[in-house]
Amino acid sequence: AQTVTQSQPEMSVQEAETVTLSCTYDTSESNYYLFWYKQPPSRQMILVIRQEAYKQQNATENRFSVNFQKAAKSFSLKISDSQLGDTAMYFCAFIWGGSQGNLIFGKGTKLSVKP
């Protein structure tokens, strides 16, 4: 069975500092995609960053970057220069199976950015 584990239920960081959220996953598939989604109190699930498993280069999107370690099945999210608007639940998710694939989510990490 495919699983996604986020071992940090809650984290906090000071504004302007850097924080790293952890995610590990388990799969026997070789071709898959990994995502980080952000869910603020408004409930809208917003895509933060995606990574194709066949790409060795780590994805980056402005202040957000990932550390993808395929052999270790690890996919951490680094947020640089944290902002108050980054306060949200962050979900790591995994999909395989092409057009019939569905997302498998971790339980989430609640991130609080403090002024």
Next chain:
Amino acid sequence: ETGVTQSPTHLIKTRGQQVTLRCSSQSGHNTVSWYQQALGQGPQFIFQYYREEENGRGNFPPRFSGLQFPNYSSELNVNALELDDSALYLCASRRDGQETQYFGPGTRLLVL
């Protein structure tokens, strides 16, 4: 803004009733997926529709059913509501051949 909308935003039902939740996807997004998110949990996959046919289902009973229409709208129907059905229901859509799903704002269902 993801271009995916859902209605209603909140809903209260009593046990045993039936409910219909609606989703409107982005134009050109032929795949729509529905997820159930219980409080404090990550979303769980319910089922997926592609071009009006169900092509994937999670571990949910048959009383969870759906429809997808040619105009990129879709429905999630739940019969014989149970207390444990109380959750946030999310729909997500994507284009053909793409893995990235774009989510709507969700419908919060409370079953009393």
